[in-house]
Amino acid sequence: MTITALRTPRRLVRVRKAVTRRFARALTGDAGMSTVEYAVGTIAAAAFGAVLYTVVSGDSIPDALGGIIERALNTRV
Template sequence: MIRSFQARMTVIATDESGMSTVEYAIGTIAAAAFGAILYSVVTGDSIVTALSNIITRALNTNV
């Protein structure tokens, strides 16, 4: 009987069938926040200028 109880408790404790609604909500909020931060960094003047300089140097072939 004790072994049966231990086996059931092990199955219950290790069962991870999926995320709960709260975990989905937290994951969605974290992904949206990360996206907003990434968007603000990528559209910042320094990044746009750096990418423009890289593209200009790559296309400028004065060899």
């Protein structure tokens, strides 16, 4: 037998154990968010809401939507 033939099964066993440990860790990990993650998520949601409100309440969006609706209503078939 060669040395390579002896190393390959041991390596496969190590890789299989590592993969098994990784899956076990993934399945038994935290199911929810920590307090810091909640805080960051809440701040991100509030910032997104503020940006969305600013965009929608600005003059450009209502003007663009009004123009689209006006063109659609004035189209001749």
